[in-house]
Amino acid sequence: MKALVLGYGRVGRSISKVLKRDGFEVYVYDDSKDKKIEIEKDGLMFYEEEVSPDIVIKSPGIYRDHPLVKEVMKKGIEVMDEIEYVFRRVKNKIIAVTGTNGKSTTTAMLGEVFKKANKKVFVGGNLSPGRPFSESLLDGIDYEYYIIEVSTFQIEGISRFKPWIGVILNITQDHLDRHTLEEYIKLKFSLFLNSERNENAVLNLDDETTRRTVMETPEILKARTYWFSTRELTNGAHIRERDVFFDDEKVLSKKELVLRGTPYISNVLAVITTAKIAGIDNEIIKEGLKSFKGLPHRLEFVRELNTVKFYNNSMCTNPTAFYASIQSFSKKVIVIAGGKEKGLDGTPVIEGIRRFAKYAVLFGENSLKLKRILEEKGYHEVAIAESMEDAVKKAYKKATRDDIVLFSPGFASFDLYRNFEERGDVFKEAARKL
Secondary structure, rough: EEEEEEEOOOHHHHHHHHHHHHHEEEEEOOOOOOOHHHHHOOOEEEEEOOOOEEOOOOOOOOOOHHHHHHHHHHHOOOEHHHHHHHHOOOEEEEEEOOOOHHHHHHHHHHHHHHHHHHOOOEEEOOOOOOOOOHHHHOOOOOOOEEEEEEHHHOOOHHHHHHEEEEEEEOOOOOOOOOOOHHHHHHHHHHHHHHOOOOEEEEEOOHHHHHHHHHOHHHHHOOOOOEEEEEOOOOOOOOEEEEEEEEOOOOOOOEOOOOOOOOOHHHHHHHHHHHHHOOOOOHHHHHHHHOOOOOOOOOOEEEEEEEEEOEEEEEOOOHHHHHHHHOOOOOOOOOEEOOOOOOOOOOOOHHHHHHHEEEEEEEEEOOOOHHHHHHHHHHOOOEOOOOHHHHHHHHHHHHOOOOEEEOOOOOOOOOOOOOHHHHHHHHHHHHHHHH
16 A cells, blocks of 8 residues: 655654554655655655555645645545544544634643643644644554644645534634635634534634624534633633633633733633533633643743843734734833735734834834835834844834833744744844843
């Protein structure tokens, strides 16, 4: 039996090991021919056209309209995503978290809560830093729960996959370089494509797109549906004055929500709803939330210098996430923003700066464009930086006592960096050098 793996990044490496262990003759294709040496060094074979695979597994970074994907599909060969292959192999409950923003934080937070409940749990998937879903098959552990972050790119490659609990945190514009907004919404809800009444959907009532989609097409959901909300009473987790409830049961007080900002409150409500569906005790939920310290590059505290605090939010790769994160503090911030656009409407970045920034340092491919738009709208507290080090220095120079310098790009990192992690690390290094 021959298997073809498309893409040799983090997921491709992991699923290749699994397939090899499962007895397949594993061939790998990657658009970067430089990967050939690495592939062969790992005991695999670089794909050649004369090879006829029995199974094809696509990495999330490979588009479904990739010429090779089209070619094998024409031959009637099934092309699946890694999460589809692993789903067919595991026996126990999968909790899948998706959404435009907050996926990684929510996934990691859920993992902390389930571990506090002494559950045998695998935490990973699209989570970065983290472990691909397929690594769970290499562990030799019969996990009770698999808590995984799933991206739209992974959902588009499923056919039978269905989670025991599926969570959609929010749906806003993103990846419009790859999908239309309508396709993007449909793909998010495809998480529940195969779900029945014995599965569960956890949704955000505050998210207009999610709410409207369910109201207009109720047939899209067969799973039991739980809504969480920061504003309304729901059958899931919600806020009533000073307390957080699940349905009619008080779970904890609002002051016990330890993470900063409105976006994180929504994440916590999603976590509480999911944990309660799983039957986890309130005290355990509180312990798990309190022990969660956040993830790198997500409103991550870096340092304090002469009362000025520096925060790294490099994971902020779209305008909606920018608008949410810039208002996470109790005062106006000095923000460093800019990057590579993905066909998204940049208005939330412009309006976020105008409303919540005392000064903006713009850095990256679209910095001049952002500066021009801001000045046209009457906002002139803005500067252009030539490098990350220059951006950090300019931001610190503008800071006064107790100010906050927030690195929250609002756009993708690929103009200057390999990924948001590298971008965030460069910011942290520049801040620490001051």
